[in-house]
Amino acid sequence: MKRIITALIVLIMLGLAGAAGGYAYWKSRLAEPLALTEPLLYQVPAGAGFNQVVADLGRRGVIADPWALRVLARVAPDQVPALRVGEYRLTPDMNSRDMMALLASNEVVTYSLTVPEGWTFAQMRGLLDSAKKLEHLTADMSNAEVMALLDADQDHPEGWFFPDTYQYHLGMSDADILRQSHQRMEKMLEAAWADRADGLTFDTPYEALIMASLIERETGAPDERREIAGVFKRRMKRGMRLQTDPTVIYGMGSRYDGNITHADLKEKTPYNTYVIDGLPPTPIALPGSAALEAAVNPLPGNTLYFVARGDGSHHFSRSLREHNNAVNRFIRGND
Structure with a gap:
């Protein structure tokens, strides 16, 4: 009997040792x-x-x-x-x-895409269509269908999407990026409008958005935005047309090939500020925060004209004679 008990104890010990060894191996x-x-x-x-x-x-x-x-x-x-x-x-x-x-975590691999300030909505959609790892829900939709998908209150999408860098991950769609961008623009415009200066030449936040898009397309120089806004304000107060080339380009649409002719300046499109009074009917681009702020806080002064110097900056003039001299110098190359 003792031998049997001893044998059982030995077997149990061996089993436990084996189990312990197996457990240790499994853990390893x-x-x-x-x-x-x-x-x-x-x-x-x-x-x-x-x-x-x-x-x-x-x-x-x-x-x-x-x-x-x-x-x-x-x-x-x-x-x-x-x-x-x-x-x-x-x-x-x-x-x-x-x-x-x-x-099981939220530490998924993320990607990013950047919508530059001054791009059009069409350019933004093209960027989204080409973005890797992003589900393309809107690729075959019209602009109106996109706005309906986003439950947006606006009919025309231009200007209503904030240009910025957006992060996304696998499983997200272009509609997710558009929704973020649209909501951010609404908030940025609301904040800018709440901080607007007195005596503006427009009455609604949407008109401020239109003005911001003109400023954005006219210059990328941070220190010029408010001065350009000031020029536009003074021209509108005097009943002068804005005469800004980017509106001509936008009105030309896909016909624009990099050049504006004299005939283009005279063409009667809804956007050509050489032939229409006041602001165009919609924004012409996606403005950034600095352009929004400039639109509602134009710089005081007495300049009424500006012309590109060719280095990214502009020469501002108070009179037509001074402006014509600047055009001869910077555009025609006549000193």
């Missing part, structure tokens, strides 16, 4: 670094479960022992996180637990 497999020599971009697809992802990572050779994670899911399901759809950057210093924690 979970702690083993991933089989990577360099970072790997991995995508968790929509609808993928834990076991499916583990099997895929095993087939790819990212984890040498997928069985260790499957055991974890059986013996400690509370330690198995719910995976999130997206792209993740796996690195060689991670182990299996680190990797699964990452795949």
Whole structure:
């Protein structure tokens, strides 16, 4: 009897030792670094479960022992996180637990796109259409359909989207970027209008947006925006036409080939401020914050004209004679 008891004790001890050894080996497999020599971009697809992802990572050779994670899911399901759809950057210093924690986090790989100040809405849509990893929901939509999708109150989209750098990740769509941009422009315009100066030559925030788009297209020099706004204000107060070339270009649409002719300046389009009085009917571009601020806070002064110097800046004049002399100098090259 003693021999039987002794044998049982020995067997139990051996079993416990074996179990302890197996447990230690299992834990060591979970702690083993991933089989990577360099970072790997991995995508968790929509609808993928834990076991499916583990099997895929095993087939790819990212984890040498997928069985260790499957055991974890059986013996400690509370330690198995719910995976999130997206792209993740796996690195060689991670182990299996680190990797699964990452795949359940918000630390997805992000991308960015930049909409420059002064671009048109058409250019912005072209950028979105070409953006990688972004779902293209609006590519075949008309502008009116896009605005309806965004539940926007405006009919004409030009000017209503804020130019900036936007971050996105796999699973986001162009509509998400457009919605962010539209909402931000509404807030920026509201803030600018609330801080407007007295005595403006327009009465509504939308007219301020139109004015900001003209300023944005006329100059990229930060120190000139308010002065150009001042010129436009004084011309409007005197009943003078704005006569700004960017409105001619916008009115020409796809016909514009980089040059404006004398005939173009006389063409009666709704946007040509050489032939219409006051502001054009809509913005002509997407203005940034500095142009919005300049539109509602024009610089006081007595200049009525400006001409490009050819270096990105402008020469401002108080009289037509001074302006004509500046045109001869900077445009025609006559000193």
